[in-house]
Each structure stands twice: as structure tokens, then as C-alpha cells.
Amino acid sequence: MTVDVKVPTLGESVTEATVATWFKQPGDTVAADEMLCELETDKVTVEVPAPAAGTLGEIVAQEGDTVGVDALLATIQEGEGEAPKPAPKAEAKADVKPSGAAKPSGEGKAVDVMVPALGESVTEATVATWFKSVGDTVEADEMLCELETDKVSVEVPAPAAGTLTELLAQEGDTVAAGGKLAILTTGDSAVAAPKAVDPKPAPDAGKEEIEEAKANVAAKGGAAKGDVEDAPSAKKLMAEKGLTSDQVTGSGRDGRVMKEDVMKAATAATSAPAPAASAPRAPVAAGDDAREERVKMTRLRQTIAKRLKDSQNTAAMLTTYNEVDMKAVMDLRSEYKDLFLKKHGVKLGFMSFFTKACVHALREVPEVNAEIDGTDVVYKNYVHMGIAAGTPQGLVVPVIRDADAMSFAEIEKAIAEKGAAARDGKLSMADMQGGTFTISNGGVYGSLMSSPILNPPQSGILGMHKIQDRPMVVGGEIVIRPMMYLALSYDHRIVDGKGAVTFLVRVKEALEDPRRLLMDL
CATH class of the missing domain: 4.10.320.10 (E3-binding domain)
Known part of the structure; x- marks a missing residue:
């Protein structure tokens, strides 16, 4: 039976794409959901998975062709189909394996370890850590290595049980989505190829030489350091x-x-602060260089630096400030937090109040929830709220989708789940895409006042800060109130000063009198 491979939905207002890369060729055997090709639009890169298992038949749209939504890309013969061409993996192995390398023997079958789908618009990753070495026995789904992309870390499990026989990408190498990482051989008779061991043993090296080379790698801090793997x-x-x-x-x-x-x-540990990467390095006094240490920036940190600087260079960013009396919210939270936890199984925090207040204000000032696309302004009739979170790896912004349709409990649960995933490095690309507005809470670190930087292409970001008791004049009397400074950074190209101030005032009013949220005032 022939199954059509068609162009998937490309996103709002996107009607066509260009075929960037085919990862399979006619005659290749494909598994269901295996990535076949990659399409590029003017905004994102879209991966096209196989709709069924079988053999790839005719490729209708070649690389470089422009295709519309639902257009035919290729066909797949389900089941056995046509006789497949010689497996590409055999060719790849022949190209990279040194002469004289030991080949898998017996009944073992070679299985490719592939780079998994990395997420929308992500086409490459860096091999961060190999947890297994050539010659190691692995179980199905056992973690083999960790890849690092611009935003998240991706773990690569073993596709089958067997012996890791060849590494095609070393730590630090950049690999493309859908590329080969390694080869493992199923069965007990696999013999490891010496290619992936560094330093490389002689082509005719036996098991003893391979083990010695692995030991040398371990002595230098490599992955093959013993039976105990660090987390x-x-x-x-x-x-x-x-x-x-x-x-x-x-x-x-x-x-x-x-x-x-x-x-x-x-x-x-005590260490000297690292010199700024963006400025010329100052001369180092004699003896100081021995007390310094140089650590390569992670891809995540490089991306954070680039995006934040791009935001400053692109947007006409301006910040307006206000302050909010948090007494009403704190009293309401104190009164209902136990009952809220008992009924919903999640704690009532401040973030749900701020999320609700922002949703309320965005309805009145929709340009803060919009973005610029060329010469167009794209207004969003929904709120995908980004909640900035600090992690050991850097700042990430998981997105709470359709926050405008959520209850307090649903918002708190979503924030708790995304926060836990961020801390554990388990956020997917989908978890951090599509945000329309962002809230950043620097107050958890003690910040009293700051100017948050926009998260492009968004046009607004709200900065929360530390709650601090201050003397305030209320009804002609000086009283002590728990006050918080609020900061709204916005893109002045699309948001006027009046709109920005109005937005911040509406947030302040909703927090100082939460009944406004119920009455939609």
C-alpha cells in the first residue's frame, strides 16, 4: 500500500516552505515517525516524519523546491515494499572505519544510533558527554550520550541492546539533526572497532590495546573512566x-x-572571576594566570548572550515603572492557602495573581501582546505566558500556553511542572516556544529594582521584584505596607508610552484589589 508524505501545517500565516534537506533516499527503509526531510519557512524549520513504516518510494519535491501546505513530498511503500538499496549505514561505516578494523561477527546486527529530533528550528547540536565507550555492553533505552543544543540538553538512548562498536561523533563535535552518532551491534558476538578510542590504537589492535587506550582516555578525564558514571x-x-x-x-x-x-x-572553592568575553582581555599580572581558569561557554549561554544582545540592537526598548501594595494579595493568599492546597494539591503563590493581572491588562492594551513581523503588526487573541526561570545552566523561559483560559489552580500547577522540568534540564523545545508575553521575577533573588530585557519577538516583559515593607501614606496617615516595584520593558516601535503606562496601572489596580479580576474591571 502506498502512503503519501505531505507538507504539514506550517504555522499561522505561513503558506509555503522550501525543501531544505532529505535525510532518506528512494529505496531506503524507514520507520514510523523517523525524520524524512526538513522544510524551511521564513520563520522556522519544520521536520517531516514518516507517516508509516516501509520503503521510501518516489521523492516528488527535491531539495530547493518550494512547496505549499498539504503538498505531496514523497511516497512510502508500506511493509516490505520495493527492494531497498544498500543500507547507507554500511557505506558510512566503510568511509570512516580504518583499514583492518574488526568487524561485527556472528549473528549480530548493526544498528545506527541517530541524532533525535531536536525541536522546531533547531538543526544541530554539540555532543556534550558520552556515557558509554566503544566495547561497552548497553541495554535497550540505556542512555548513551547527551547532546547540547542552543536551548536544551537532549539525552540519546540506545535503540537496542548490544555492544557499542563505533563512535562516529566525539565529545565537542557538532552533529546535524538526523545524523549518525554511533553504531552498536546486537547480540553477544560484537567486536569493537578501534575508531572511537582516543588516542587511536593501531588498526590491528586487539582487545588489550583497546582497553589500554580507554584507560588513557580515563586518565585524561574522558568518558571511559570506570564502572561508576557521574550523574x-x-x-x-x-x-x-x-x-x-x-x-x-x-x-x-x-x-x-x-x-x-x-x-x-x-x-x-574560591576562584578568580572570569574576564568579560565581549571586551579585549586586560593584561594579566605575572602569577595571576596560574590562578585563573578558562571554561568554554555552553551553547545555551552563548544563545542567551546572543538573543539578549540582538533584542537590544533590534527593539526600541524602553522601561516604565510603578509600585504595587501587595497587602490585599498577601491577605487573600494567607486566608485561602490551606484550603487551596487541600482542594487543588498545589500551593497558592504570587505568580498566578500576576499572571491573571497581566492577562487582564493585555486585553485592554493588546499591543503589548503583539509582535512586529516585517511591516505588519501581529495581534495575538490569546496569551501564551512565558515565565522566566533561572537554572544552573542559565536563564530559560518555559511557556504556559493559553494562560488566559486557565484558573488560578491550573496556572499554579503549570508553573510548578515547568519549573521542575527547567531545574532538571528536562524542558523540550516545544515548552519554550510561542510565548506572547513574559513575566520575570527577580524578587526571588532579592532584586529591589531592575529593567528586564525583552524576549524577542515579544513586545513586553514584566519585571517583579522584592516585597519590602515601606512607610506609605494611606488615607492621610503614614502606615507600613508591603510594597513591590514593577517594571514593564516594552518595544516602543509598537507600544506607545500611554499604552505601556496604562498596562502597568491596570496590573497595579488588579493586584491591589483582586476583586477586579472577578468583576473584569
Whole structure:
């Protein structure tokens, strides 16, 4: 049976795309949901998965062709279909394997370890850490390596049980979505190829030479350091803090280093501050260089730096300020927090009040919830609220979709789930895309006042700050009130001063009298 591969929905107002790359060719065997090709629009990159398992037949749209929504891209013969061409993986192995390398023997079958889908608009990643080495036995779904993209870390599981026989991408290498990472051989008779061991043994090296080379890698801090693997989150944090496993005492099973161990070691360690990367490096006094350490920026940190600077360079950013008396919200929260927790199973925090207040204000000032697309202004009749969160890896902004249609409890649950995923490095690309407005809470770190930077292409971001008791004049008398400064940064190209001030005043009014939210006032 022939199954059509068609252009998927490309997003709001996007009607056509260009075929960028085909990852499969006619005659190739494909699995259901395996990525076939990549399309590029003027905004994002879209991956096209196989709608069924079978053999790829005719490719109708070639690379470089422009196609519309629902257009035919290719066909798939379900089941056995046509006789497949020689497997590309065999060719790839022949190209990269040195002469004399040992080949899998017996009944073993070679299985490719592929780069998984990295998310919309993400086409490449960096191999951060290999948790297995050539010759290691792996179980199905056991984690083999960790990839780092511009925004998230992606874990790559073993597609089958067997022996890891070849690494095609080393730590630090950049790999494309859909590319090959390694080859493993199923069965017990697999013999490891020496290619992935660094330093490389001689082409005719036996098992002893391979093990010796692996030991050398371990001595240099490589992945093959023994039977006890440090936690992935600990490895990433050690790289950020400039620590080695020798400097951290593991508290996990068999001495496994955990994330908490790295935090303790980093707190205890004293290090010189890193020089600014954007300015010429100042001369270093004699002897100071020995007390410095240089750590490569993660892809996430590089992307944060680039996006924030691009935001400043592109938008006409301006910030307006106000202050809000938090007594009404604090009293309401104190009165109902126990009942709220008992009924909904989640704590009542301040973020749901601020989210509701912003949704209320965005209805009155819709340009703050809009974005500029070329010479058009795109107004959003929905609110996908971004909640900025700090993590050990850097700032991320998970998105609460359709926050305008959510209750207080639904908002609190969504924020708790996204926050936990952010801290654990489990956010997907979809979790951080499509936001229309952002709230950033610097108050949790003690910030009294700041000017948040826009999260492009959004036109507004609200900065929350520390709640601090201050003397205020209420009804002609001086009283102590829990006050918070609010800051709205906005794109002056689309939002006028009147609209920005009105938005912030509406947020202030809704928080100082939460009954307005119920009455839609």
C-alpha cells in the first residue's frame, strides 16, 4: 500500500516552505515517525516524519523546491515494499572505519544510533558527554550520550541492546539533526572497532590495546573512566563551574558524583572571576594566570548572550515603572492557602495573581501582546505566558500556553511542572516556544529594582521584584505596607508610552484589589 508524505501545517500565516534537506533516499527503509526531510519557512524549520513504516518510494519535491501546505513530498511503500538499496549505514561505516578494523561477527546486527529530533528550528547540536565507550555492553533505552543544543540538553538512548562498536561523533563535535552518532551491534558476538578510542590504537589492535587506550582516555578525564558514571546533571554543572571529578566528593552509590556534590564543591572553592568575553582581555599580572581558569561557554549561554544582545540592537526598548501594595494579595493568599492546597494539591503563590493581572491588562492594551513581523503588526487573541526561570545552566523561559483560559489552580500547577522540568534540564523545545508575553521575577533573588530585557519577538516583559515593607501614606496617615516595584520593558516601535503606562496601572489596580479580576474591571 502506498502512503503519501505531505507538507504539514506550517504555522499561522505561513503558506509555503522550501525543501531544505532529505535525510532518506528512494529505496531506503524507514520507520514510523523517523525524520524524512526538513522544510524551511521564513520563520522556522519544520521536520517531516514518516507517516508509516516501509520503503521510501518516489521523492516528488527535491531539495530547493518550494512547496505549499498539504503538498505531496514523497511516497512510502508500506511493509516490505520495493527492494531497498544498500543500507547507507554500511557505506558510512566503510568511509570512516580504518583499514583492518574488526568487524561485527556472528549473528549480530548493526544498528545506527541517530541524532533525535531536536525541536522546531533547531538543526544541530554539540555532543556534550558520552556515557558509554566503544566495547561497552548497553541495554535497550540505556542512555548513551547527551547532546547540547542552543536551548536544551537532549539525552540519546540506545535503540537496542548490544555492544557499542563505533563512535562516529566525539565529545565537542557538532552533529546535524538526523545524523549518525554511533553504531552498536546486537547480540553477544560484537567486536569493537578501534575508531572511537582516543588516542587511536593501531588498526590491528586487539582487545588489550583497546582497553589500554580507554584507560588513557580515563586518565585524561574522558568518558571511559570506570564502572561508576557521574550523574549527567553533575557533569554539566562541573563543566560550568570549572571543576573536575577529582575535586568533587561523590555522595551517591559507589561514589557517584551528584549535582548536590558539585554545588557543595563550587561553594567551597574560591576562584578568580572570569574576564568579560565581549571586551579585549586586560593584561594579566605575572602569577595571576596560574590562578585563573578558562571554561568554554555552553551553547545555551552563548544563545542567551546572543538573543539578549540582538533584542537590544533590534527593539526600541524602553522601561516604565510603578509600585504595587501587595497587602490585599498577601491577605487573600494567607486566608485561602490551606484550603487551596487541600482542594487543588498545589500551593497558592504570587505568580498566578500576576499572571491573571497581566492577562487582564493585555486585553485592554493588546499591543503589548503583539509582535512586529516585517511591516505588519501581529495581534495575538490569546496569551501564551512565558515565565522566566533561572537554572544552573542559565536563564530559560518555559511557556504556559493559553494562560488566559486557565484558573488560578491550573496556572499554579503549570508553573510548578515547568519549573521542575527547567531545574532538571528536562524542558523540550516545544515548552519554550510561542510565548506572547513574559513575566520575570527577580524578587526571588532579592532584586529591589531592575529593567528586564525583552524576549524577542515579544513586545513586553514584566519585571517583579522584592516585597519590602515601606512607610506609605494611606488615607492621610503614614502606615507600613508591603510594597513591590514593577517594571514593564516594552518595544516602543509598537507600544506607545500611554499604552505601556496604562498596562502597568491596570496590573497595579488588579493586584491591589483582586476583586477586579472577578468583576473584569
